[in-house]
Structure formats: C-alpha cells, structure tokens
Amino acid sequence: MTSKVALITGITGQDGAYLAELLLDKGYFVHGLRRRSSSFNSARIEHLYQDPHEENVRFLTHYGDLTDSTNLIRIVQETQPDEIYNLAAQSHVKVSFETPEYTANADGVGTLRLLEALRILKLEAKTRFYQASTSELYGLVQETPQRETTPFYPRSPYAAAKLYAYWITVNYREAYGLHASNGILFNHESPIRGETFVTRKITRAVAAIELGLQDRLYLGNLDAKRDWGHARDYVEGMWRILQQDRPDDYVLATGETHSVREFVELAFAEVGRTIAWTGSGVDETGIDAKTGKVLIEIDPRYFRPTEVDLLLGDPTKAHEALGWRHTTPFPDLVREMVAADLVTMRREIAAHGARLRDAAE
Numbered sequence: 001m002t003s004k005v006a007l008i009t010g011i012t013g014q015d016g017a018y019l020a021e022l023l024l025d026k027g028y029f030v031h032g033l034r035r036r037s038s039s040f041n042s043a044r045i046e047h048l049y050q051d052p053h054e055e056n057v058r059f060l061t062h063y064g065d066l067t068d069s070t071n072l073i074r075i076v077q078e079t080q081p082d083e084i085y086n087l088a089a090q091s092h093v094k095v096s097f098e099t100p101e102y103t104a105n106a107d108g109v110g111t112l113r114l115l116e117a118l119r120i121l122k123l124e125a126k127t128r129f130y131q132a133s134t135s136e137l138y139g140l141v142q143e144t145p146q147r148e149t150t151p152f153y154p155r156s157p158y159a160a161a162k163l164y165a166y167w168i169t170v171n172y173r174e175a176y177g178l179h180a181s182n183g184i185l186f187n188h189e190s191p192i193r194g195e196t197f198v199t200r201k202i203t204r205a206v207a208a209i210e211l212g213l214q215d216r217l218y219l220g221n222l223d224a225k226r227d228w229g230h231a232r233d234y235v236e237g238m239w240r241i242l243q244q245d246r247p248d249d250y251v252l253a254t255g256e257t258h259s260v261r262e263f264v265e266l267a268f269a270e271v272g273r274t275i276a277w278t279g280s281g282v283d284e285t286g287i288d289a290k291t292g293k294v295l296i297e298i299d300p301r302y303f304r305p306t307e308v309d310l311l312l313g314d315p316t317k318a319h320e321a322l323g324w325r326h327t328t329p330f331p332d333l334v335r336e337m338v339a340a341d342l343v344t345m346r347r348e349i350a351a352h353g354a355r356l357r358d359a360a361e
C-alpha cells in the first residue's frame with residue numbers, strides 16, 4: 001500500500017472513474033477535479049464517494065475547470081499531489097468542430113495551465129504529470145501501425161488542441177525537468193463509455209431495439225477503423241507510465257483494428273440478430289437478415305468534415321518498457337458492453353413500467 005496523493009482531472013469521465021478505483025485500491029489518497037453542472041454528472045463515481053466528515057477519508061472531489069487558472073493553482077496548492085493525471089477534456093471529436101475555440105481552451109491551454117501551476121507552486125521536483133494524449137494525433141494516415149515515432153497529422157479541432165497539449169508536456173519536461181509523460185492512447189471503451197461515442201451508441205441501441213424501446217439506429221461512417229481496447233486495461237497503463245524512473249511517451253493500443261461496421265455486426269450478434277447490408281453510401285441500410293426489418297440507417301449528420309479513416313497502434317514500447325498488455329479481446333469488449341446495456345435497460349423498464357415502451361412508440 002502507498003501513501004501517495006493523486007489529483008485526477010476529469011474524474012467524472014469514463015477513464016477518471018476507472019483510474020480512481022485503481023488508485024484507491026493501491027492505497028492512494030485520490031483528489032478529483034469535477035465541473036459544476038446543473039444536472040447530475042457524478043454517476044460514474046457515486047460508488048467511490050466518501051463522507052468528508054468521516055475519519056480516514058481517501059477520496060475527495062473539488063469543483064473546478066481547466067479553463068480557470070486560479071482555481072487550478074489553488075487546488076494543486078491545497079492537494080499537493082505526488083501525481084497528476086490530466087484526463088479532463090472536451091473529448092468528443094465531432095463536437096470539437098462545433099466548439100473549436102472552447103476545445104482549444106480546455107484541451108490545449110488547459111494542459112498548459114496545469115503545468116504552469118506546478119511551476120508557480122515550485123512542485124517541479126515533487127509532482128509527476130500524466131497527459132491524456134490520443135491516437136487522434138495521427139489523423140491522416142502516415143504509416144501503420146502507428147507508434148511513438150509516427151508523424152502526427154491532426155484532423156479535427158480536438159486533435160489540434162491535443163497536439164498542443166502533447167508538445168507542451170514534452171516541452172515542460174525538457175525545459176524544467178518535470179516528470180511529465182504522454183500516454184498516446186488508442187480508443188478504449190467500457191460499459192460506462194459516454195453514450196454518444198460510437199461503441200456505446202451501438203450497444204445501447206442494440207439493447208433498446210431488443211427490448212422494444214427503439215426501432216432503428218442512425219450512424220455515420222461505417223467504414224472507419226479503430227483499435228478498440230477496454231478502459232480498465234488502459235488506466236493501468238497510465239499508472240505504470242508515472243511509475244517509471246524517467247518520464248517518456250508511450251502508445252497504448254491492442255494492435256488490432258476493426259471497422260464500425262464490424263462492431264455493429266458483433267453487437268447485434270450478441271442478441272442473435274444477423275445484419276445484412278444493402279445499398280451503398282448514404283443509402284446503405286443494415287437489415288435484420290431474418291425479419292427483413294431495417295435496423296440501421298445512415299445519417300450524414302454524423303459524418304465529420306475531416307475523418308480519421310484508420311487507427312492501428314503498435315504497443316511494443318509499452319509491452320517492453322512498462323510490462324503493459326491489454327487483456328480484453330475485442331469480442332469480449334463488445335459482449336460486456338451489450339450485456340451491461342441490456343441489464344441497465346431492463347432495470348429501467350422494471351422501474352418505469354410500460355411508460356418507456358409507450359414513449360418509444
């Protein structure tokens with residue numbers, strides 16, 4: 001057991017929740033930065049909540065925002081973390097085209113604000129820093145598989161903001177000797193993945209269609225390929241990156257790639273349905289092979305102005321230097337997500353009775 005103190009930004013997100021669990025298991029005192037919201041935004045960490053009035057509390061959250069330097073400096077000063085995991089971000093690629101300036105501010109300059117907080121507070125020698133970098137940096141394909149040395153070519157305001165965050169992390173490491181590292185993480189998913197990312201959107205739709213709550217699923221580009229792993233494995237990699245004597249940058253990936261189309265097929269197969277595809281382009285539809293019912297339609301609204309067609313990571317460096325490996329095969333990930341959404345939706349139906357079904361009609 002350790003007595004280290006960690007500060008996680010983005011603690012209410014998918015990775016924040018898994019990482020908080022991992023660090024609490026290891027004995028850390030975990031501080032989390034959370035945003036104020038008019039609606040409930042802490043469902044993913046509700047089970048970790050500890051009453052601050054009790055003794056031996058090891059989990060506390062603090063209101064804050066990556067766009068507010070004064071707030072970040074104060075929280076870092078109050079918490080004096082041994083490790084900061086900067087996971088907070090406007091993380092939706094498509095949304096970044098609608099909110100490019102905000103995305104740059106939170107995802108790009110937000111990272112700078114945290115690094116500067118460490119300098120202002122003279123914590124360069126004490127605090128280790130993890131930056132949530134992304135395979136989106138690779139963007140337009142330069143080589144596959146993508147590794148630490150592959151040139152970046154961002155294809156969205158999100159990726160461009162994350163490019164700044166990546167390099168400012170490297171720069172603070174080189175300029176000020178900070179133990180600051182980038183994890184270049186390929187897509188990772190789970191039953192608590194945000195509901196508008198394509199995997200969770202699909203698994204929720206499969207459950208809803210199966211239970212009679214929804215008729216069809218509207219998607220964008222079915223041919224995009226992603227290297228999809230399980231978030232639980234990836235937060236373990238983040239932690240390992242900060243335990244190294246020397247700071248460095250690492251790709252975390254599975255080394256396998258699958259299309260959105262394959263994800264759809266596997267997810268529907270989990271409830272015994274085979275998808276047959278007909279038509280092409282925006283007129284393509286996915287049909288239930290047994291009943292002939294249209295289950296999937298294309299909605300061009302979900303296309304991106306510039307797309308990332310193919311991501312496939314090479315995690316060799318992480319294997320060798322960190323001893324890190326992903327442990328969840330792709331079909332198991334899909335199965336776990338569909339099963340979890342079926343459980344959740346059955347529970348909702350039980351709680352709300354026929355009202356949900358009526359609303360879907």
Ligand code: NDP
Binds near residue numbers: 009089188
């Ligand atoms: P989520 O979208 O699930 O979580 C993002 C978190 O950031 C949420 O807690 C959100 O708060 C918080 N947040 C957003 N904007 C701000 C802000 N301005 N100030 C403070 N907090 C903010 O993302 P993931 O957990 O999936 O990803 C974690 C990080 O890893 C992100 O930086 C993402 O870009 C990056 N990444 C993710 C990958 C993936 O496949 N999941 C792959 C590679 C990188 P709220 O809950 O209130 O919205």
Ligand code: GDR
Binds near residue numbers: 197
């Ligand atoms: P991504 O994830 O952009 O890779 O970013 P997302 O699940 O949003 O898209 C993956 C691919 O699916 C295609 N797609 C759709 N996407 C969404 N969201 N909705 C749809 O209906 C749809 N139809 C097809 C997309 O065009 C894309 O090609 C995620 C985020 O977690 C980032 O924060 C992170 O940095 C990267 O993964 C690695």
